[in-house]
Amino acid sequence: MSNSPLLDELSLRALTGLRQTPKRLPSMYFYDDEGSRLFQRIMCLPGYYLTEAEREILAHQWPKLLDAFTPDGRPFELIELGSGDGSKTLELCAAFDKTGVDFSYVPVDISPHALGSLLRAFDQRLPGLRVQARTGDYFSGWRQPGNGQRQIVMFMGSNLGNMPLDEARAFLNQIRSHMQEGDGLLLGLDLMKNPHTLLAAYNDPEGVTAAFNLNLLRRLNRELGMNFKLDRFSHYACYSPLDGTARSFLVSLDKQTVRSTRVDLQFQFEPGETIYTEQSQKYSPAMIRQLAQDSGFAPKLHLQDGQGRYCVSFWQAIKPEMVRHMVPNASQA
Ligand SMILES: C[S@@+](CC[C@H](N)C(=O)[O-])C[C@H]1O[C@@H](n2cnc3c(N)ncnc32)[C@H](O)[C@@H]1O
The missing domain is CATH 3.40.50.150 (Vaccinia Virus protein VP39)
Structure with missing residues (x-):
C-alpha cells in the first residue's frame, strides 16, 4: 500500500482490515450514499x-x-x-x-x-x-x-x-x-434481551440488512477499483448471549481472488471464509x-x-x- 499515498484514511483502514486474519472491514465504511439510504430502510423494518x-x-x-x-x-x-x-x-x-x-x-x-x-x-x-x-x-x-x-x-x-x-x-x-x-x-x-428478538433485528427476511452489508463490497469496487462479485458473498448474522454481541459477516461462497486496480494488492478467499463487518454490543x-x-x-x-x-x-x-x-x-x- 506504500505505492498509494493518495488513499484516504478510510480506504487505508478498509485495505488494512482485508489483509488481517480474520478479515474485517470498518463499520464506518457502510455509510456511502447508498449505505445511508439502505440504513434509512433498515430503520423502518418491522424486526428492527x-x-x-x-x-x-x-x-x-x-x-x-x-x-x-x-x-x-x-x-x-x-x-x-x-x-x-x-x-x-x-x-x-x-x-x-x-x-x-x-x-x-x-x-x-x-x-x-x-x-x-x-x-x-x-x-x-x-x-x-x-x-x-x-x-x-x-x-x-x-x-x-x-x-x-x-x-x-x-x-x-x-x-x-x-x-x-x-x-x-x-x-x-x-x-x-x-x-x-x-x-x-x-x-x-x-x-440485552431474548436472543431470538435480537437476531431477527440483524437478519430480516426482506434482505435489506444483507443488501446493506453487501454494499460494502460495491463501495470497494467503486472506490478502490476492486472486482468483488457480490453474488459470490452472502450476509451472515449471529448473536452470542455470552458476551451480549450481535455480529455481522460477509461469507465467501467460493475459493476466489479479488484484486484492486487502484493499489497493487490481491486478496485470497477460501470457501466459507468471512469478513467481519459489524458488531452491535447489547x-x-x-x-x-x-x-x-x-x-x-x-x-x-x-x-x-x-x-x-x-x-x-x-x-x-x-x-x-x-x-x-x-x-x-x-x-x-
Ligand atoms: C447507525 S447510524 C445511526 C444514525 C442515527 N444516530 C440514528 O439513531 O438513527 C450511524 C450514523 O453514524 C454516522 N457515522 C459513522 N461513523 C462516523 C464517524 N466516525 N463520524 C461521523 N459520523 C459517523 C453514519 O454516517 C450514520 O449516519
Whole structure:
C-alpha cells in the first residue's frame, strides 16, 4: 500500500482490515450514499425494533430529558454525533421548541446524504431553529459554544454498540475531554434481551440488512477499483448471549481472488471464509453504569421503552476526582 499515498484514511483502514486474519472491514465504511439510504430502510423494518423503541422513549419522556438538559431553563446547545437523517431528533426538537426553550442543534455526520435529508426535514418542520450541520468525523471542528452555554451531546441509535467495549470506553473518554463539567451526554443503548428478538433485528427476511452489508463490497469496487462479485458473498448474522454481541459477516461462497486496480494488492478467499463487518454490543444496566463511571460521568436518568427493550441514558460530566467517590448504583433513576 506504500505505492498509494493518495488513499484516504478510510480506504487505508478498509485495505488494512482485508489483509488481517480474520478479515474485517470498518463499520464506518457502510455509510456511502447508498449505505445511508439502505440504513434509512433498515430503520423502518418491522424486526428492527431499536428505532421504534428509541422513538417511543423520546416521544413520551421528553419532558424529563428537557428538565435534565436545562434544569434552570437556560439556553443550551444540542450536538448530535452520527446524527444520520435525524428523524427521531426532529420530533424531540419539535417538542422542545413548543415549550419556548432557547437551544440550537449541531448534527455531525460523515454522510453528506444523511445530513442533506436531515437539513431538508428540519428546514420544513422547524424553520426557526438554529441548525449548524457539520459534515465529517465525530470530533472534527468541535468548538465550545459562546456565552458559557451548556453542551448536551447525543449519541443515539445504539451507535456506541458498534465499538468493542474497550474502544467504547476510550471513545466516551474522548467525548468527555471535549466537555465542561456539568455538560450532558445522552446515549441511546440497546439492552440485552431474548436472543431470538435480537437476531431477527440483524437478519430480516426482506434482505435489506444483507443488501446493506453487501454494499460494502460495491463501495470497494467503486472506490478502490476492486472486482468483488457480490453474488459470490452472502450476509451472515449471529448473536452470542455470552458476551451480549450481535455480529455481522460477509461469507465467501467460493475459493476466489479479488484484486484492486487502484493499489497493487490481491486478496485470497477460501470457501466459507468471512469478513467481519459489524458488531452491535447489547448492554445491561450494570454495564451502562460502569461505562459512565469509567469515563468521567455520573448517570442521571435511565429511561426505557414500555417493553424494556431499549434505554436512553442521560449522564452528567463530573470532575475527575468525583468519579472515585461515586457509589455504584447510587445515581440510577
Ligand atoms: C447507525 S447510524 C445511526 C444514525 C442515527 N444516530 C440514528 O439513531 O438513527 C450511524 C450514523 O453514524 C454516522 N457515522 C459513522 N461513523 C462516523 C464517524 N466516525 N463520524 C461521523 N459520523 C459517523 C453514519 O454516517 C450514520 O449516519
